Amino acid sequence: MSSRETLFGIPAPDWADPAMQRRMRRRHGGTHRLRWLGIAAITGAIGLLLLLLVSIFSIGYSAFTQTVVTIDAPVAAEFIDADDITESNWNRMARAAIATLFPDDAAGVRDPDYREVLSRGGYNVIRNTLRDRVIANPELVGETLRITVQTADPFDQLAKGLVRRDTPEDRRRVNNRQIAFYDMLVEEGRIERRLNFWLLTNTDNRFPEMAGLAGALRGSAFALMVCFLISFPMGIATAVYLEEFAPKNWATDLIEVNINNLAAVPSIVFGLLGLAVFLNFFGLPRSAPLVGGMVLALMTLPTIIIATRAALKAVPPSIREGALGIGASPVQVMTHHVLPLAMPGILTGTIIGLAQALGETAPLLLIGMNTFITDVPEDVFSKSTALPTQIYIWFDSPERGFVSRTAAAIMVLLGFLLFMNAAAIFLRARLERRW
Amino acid sequence: MLDRVKEKMDDRKKVQMDHPTGRVETSAGTKIQSRKVNMWYDQTQALFDVSLDIPDRTVTALIGPSGCGKSTFLRALNRMNDTIPGTRLTGQIVLDGVDIYKGDLDPVQLRAQVGMVFQKPNPFPKSIYDNIAYGPRIHGLATSKSVLDGIVETSLQKAGLWDEVKDRLTEPGTGLSGGQQQRLVIARAIAVSPEVILMDEPASALDPIATGRIEELIHELRENYCIVIVTHSMQQAARVSQRTAFFHLGKLIEVGDTADIFTNPKEQKTQDYISGRFG
Numbered sequence: 001m002s003s004r005e006t007l008f009g010i011p012a013p014d015w016a017d018p019a020m021q022r023r024m025r026r027r028h029g030g031t032h033r034l035r036w037l038g039i040a041a042i043t044g045a046i047g048l049l050l051l052l053l054v055s056i057f058s059i060g061y062s063a064f065t066q067t068v069v070t071i072d073a074p075v076a077a078e079f080i081d082a083d084d085i086t087e088s089n090w091n092r093m094a095r096a097a098i099a100t101l102f103p104d105d106a107a108g109v110r111d112p113d114y115r116e117v118l119s120r121g122g123y124n125v126i127r128n129t130l131r132d133r134v135i136a137n138p139e140l141v142g143e144t145l146r147i148t149v150q151t152a153d154p155f156d157q158l159a160k161g162l163v164r165r166d167t168p169e170d171r172r173r174v175n176n177r178q179i180a181f182y183d184m185l186v187e188e189g190r191i192e193r194r195l196n197f198w199l200l201t202n203t204d205n206r207f208p209e210m211a212g213l214a215g216a217l218r219g220s221a222f223a224l225m226v227c228f229l230i231s232f233p234m235g236i237a238t239a240v241y242l243e244e245f246a247p248k249n250w251a252t253d254l255i256e257v258n259i260n261n262l263a264a265v266p267s268i269v270f271g272l273l274g275l276a277v278f279l280n281f282f283g284l285p286r287s288a289p290l291v292g293g294m295v296l297a298l299m300t301l302p303t304i305i306i307a308t309r310a311a312l313k314a315v316p317p318s319i320r321e322g323a324l325g326i327g328a329s330p331v332q333v334m335t336h337h338v339l340p341l342a343m344p345g346i347l348t349g350t351i352i353g354l355a356q357a358l359g360e361t362a363p364l365l366l367i368g369m370n371t372f373i374t375d376v377p378e379d380v381f382s383k384s385t386a387l388p389t390q391i392y393i394w395f396d397s398p399e400r401g402f403v404s405r406t407a408a409a410i411m412v413l414l415g416f417l418l419f420m421n422a423a424a425i426f427l428r429a430r431l432e433r434r435w
Numbered sequence: 436m437l438d439r440v441k442e443k444m445d446d447r448k449k450v451q452m453d454h455p456t457g458r459v460e461t462s463a464g465t466k467i468q469s470r471k472v473n474m475w476y477d478q479t480q481a482l483f484d485v486s487l488d489i490p491d492r493t494v495t496a497l498i499g500p501s502g503c504g505k506s507t508f509l510r511a512l513n514r515m516n517d518t519i520p521g522t523r524l525t526g527q528i529v530l531d532g533v534d535i536y537k538g539d540l541d542p543v544q545l546r547a548q549v550g551m552v553f554q555k556p557n558p559f560p561k562s563i564y565d566n567i568a569y570g571p572r573i574h575g576l577a578t579s580k581s582v583l584d585g586i587v588e589t590s591l592q593k594a595g596l597w598d599e600v601k602d603r604l605t606e607p608g609t610g611l612s613g614g615q616q617q618r619l620v621i622a623r624a625i626a627v628s629p630e631v632i633l634m635d636e637p638a639s640a641l642d643p644i645a646t647g648r649i650e651e652l653i654h655e656l657r658e659n660y661c662i663v664i665v666t667h668s669m670q671q672a673a674r675v676s677q678r679t680a681f682f683h684l685g686k687l688i689e690v691g692d693t694a695d696i697f698t699n700p701k702e703q704k705t706q707d708y709i710s711g712r713f714g
Contacts (some may be wrong), residue, residue, distance in 0.1 A: 328569075329573075
């Protein structure tokens, strides 16, 4: 074999030679090592992601249930104003209703230990429920009403085993007298754990057991809507112009470089811009989803422009030539052929941009969307928070109950993101056409 | 919106027809006349002083080695090169007595009059019907659905594809075989009633049987259209064309009746090329 001559005056390669076989083994070894390195890297990344998810879920899952107390509230005639039922003393009626739960050693309706078992926000719930139902139906006077309210956070923690009974009393959030009261309520069958719909239907509250994400969800939805309405048309128009119609000169080169750099600008800078320009110069309302959406649109624009340009570039030139060749005008080529074919890529880029915007916190902090707001925003001008800023507010709150609620809010945000990414994949698969 | 485009095109046509400076006298029977056409891609000159008369209702073949400028010249005939940035053209190309590079002429309208078929079949990712109907729709040629149906059927029949696709007009044009796709795009070009059809190596991506069908089709289309075809295959040029022009390094070396060019070329370079000594 080695006797065969090559064109180059050297012997032909001898593949059976041990040195040659060693070299082959080394080359294959390299391939193996690279593959294992890749698998190790992916495993590491997935492991860290799982660790994150497990830690969030293990803390957050408990916020999806809430401990509640059922009260049989008597509508006593003594508190009712016979002349004008709306002027009745609902406050005292509510206090009396709560006191029906108390054991015999209670120091009146204002017993400092026992009144802390119910949520302080729950007191308002009882009063309002009594008022609304009795005014709507005065025949209820003399009857009792079943009303369910949240327990205060320490007792929710106790029910979930997060406050431990074996902790010494002076280092425990609840004292022994309160625990005895709680156990009595359990025995009477008044304590229940319910699915915490309030997390999605209530607005923010000082008391963790009452706090919910309704305002933040609506605020995020408004901000994303504004962001989409600004960045989608502007982004596509910019990309189409730059890609198809703009002359290639130093000015368009400069614009292109700047758009690419814009995508890498830290988001807090956009927040400063929003503060300086939208709030201080144009005088737009502080904490409003409108301004939040506008700031997020600035951040999303480069992502959409870059994705749209890539999608336009990917449309084969033969389609453009075919349409031009039968006399379509450049705008017709664009609107009838190129844009529809590029749409899956454009939509994917847009949704990824919006998903980024959804999770963005820093710029919203600077325009005041991290305020304590207890109303669901009515429109884009109302004061509001957004999901990430709500997480930030809750994370910053001292109450123990906000620990699990922060994690739960993160889970809601992740759910939102998952939904948006699924929508991107669905749209892509649905609209993609072959050529 | 389409109506407005049509109006605009009609206006342009009037301007063009009335405009005296765009008119050039050409000899009888000449559809396209080029005079001293030079063309550049940025700094690189691709065509040198090409002067060529292309007769109507004839197949003219442009042959020559790769990079000789034959495709560039073909694309200059419907101003397709305009879409490439950095191209520049001097000289004169006259279609039916009108200089197509004079300012008033709308390239969009020109490309409807001068159809083009490309090397790789490029049907739109739409149904077979919509592929054909697209041109008539954007130019507002059909006044009703039945007229449009008629245009689609006739175009497909002219392209020899009707019998194969008449039962599946709603299926995507991209689902057809390569040869069928190429006949589909020929039908698409016919549908806007062009006067000239330019073909850029229309059969180079096809097998011999599909190629044969395209060549037959070119033969039939000659009765109604002026056809200019670029081809790498000298046998194909000999089979389908009546006139042949030989290009080399951007220059037009020789043009004449196909029979003369292949049997009795005047230039040594032509002789060398057709006998396979280079290219």
